[in-house]
Amino acid sequence: MEIRNNILGYLKKKYVQDLFDYYDEREAEQLLSILIEHFFSITRNELILNPDYRLSESEILKLHMAVKELKKYRPVQYITGVVEFHGLKLEVNPDVLIPRPETEELVKLITDREKDSDLTVLDIGTGSGCIAIGLKSLLTRAHVNASDISQSAINIAQTNADANYMEVAFQIHDILNSKEPIRDKKGKQILFDIIVSNPPYVTQEDKRKMHQNVLDYEPHSALFVTDNKPLKYYEAILNFSKENLKTGGRIYFEINESRKNEMVALMNQFGYSDIKLVKDLRYKSRFVFGSKKNHHCRA
Numbered sequence: 001m002e003i004r005n006n007i008l009g010y011l012k013k014k015y016v017q018d019l020f021d022y023y024d025e026r027e028a029e030q031l032l033s034i035l036i037e038h039f040f041s042i043t044r045n046e047l048i049l050n051p052d053y054r055l056s057e058s059e060i061l062k063l064h065m066a067v068k069e070l071k072k073y074r075p076v077q078y079i080t081g082v083v084e085f086h087g088l089k090l091e092v093n094p095d096v097l098i099p100r101p102e103t104e105e106l107v108k109l110i111t112d113r114e115k116d117s118d119l120t121v122l123d124i125g126t127g128s129g130c131i132a133i134g135l136k137s138l139l140t141r142a143h144v145n146a147s148d149i150s151q152s153a154i155n156i157a158q159t160n161a162d163a164n165y166m167e168v169a170f171q172i173h174d175i176l177n178s179k180e181p182i183r184d185k186k187g188k189q190i191l192f193d194i195i196v197s198n199p200p201y202v203t204q205e206d207k208r209k210m211h212q213n214v215l216d217y218e219p220h221s222a223l224f225v226t227d228n229k230p231l232k233y234y235e236a237i238l239n240f241s242k243e244n245l246k247t248g249g250r251i252y253f254e255i256n257e258s259r260k261n262e263m264v265a266l267m268n269q270f271g272y273s274d275i276k277l278v279k280d281l282r283y284k285s286r287f288v289f290g291s292k293k294n295h296h297c298r299a
């Protein structure tokens, strides 16, 4: 009976109600709005003004299947396959983490502090490429490089850079195990002015509080660390920076707020100066940055 009703305003209401057992009312409405805009290019406001828009049977089926996935807590970004990040449209799939609003803040923090000049930048563990591409879009004169251990992440990041006409040099690099530097096309080692990373930092303890939509669908390799070595990626990046970050160069990290003191101590131990913690919009200490001091540079 309901399937014969093809009026979008009605269908939206019905599907929003269907989701009440799974999401709160506001979120259910937002999710349907995202799906409708993605599939049919009809914004929430347009639908309010024109609720009688009619769908074809195959369009209804699309919406129906998507709602079915939402009931399994599949993140809506993996259903639509796109996210917006700093005004850029980025493709995502389960090989990469869905960019978080905090990470948009990290890009803003860096671009607010750095001048748009001839900077050489490296984003380690780039995933969808969001940080690297976001930085390139705002620091247009910078030479942006990005690495990841996963070939499928590099593929999607490259697609995203190309789709947004941003030049970023991507390469496979295993920050935990490789002693290799990042090299330019001629094979010469690149020395960086800025190294940035949002590495895995979620501990097993935090994991218990995480929602099913993250746990069941997002790549665990991009999220989790063991409780006995929660800072291992940061240590590896700081070690890498001994040889690959210029003296006076800056490091910017997204961090687990429960490790903020250890992070400051670690940066101190590696000889960084002007170390600062920065809170995110939810008042959690989410970022740390610092400069590499002269006398600790071996180069």
Ligand code: GLN
Pocket: 100, 102, 198, 199, 200, 201, 202, 214, 222, 223, 224, 254
């Ligand atoms: N902020 C992300 C989350 O809470 C984690 C990102 C990360 O591990 N780097 O899901």
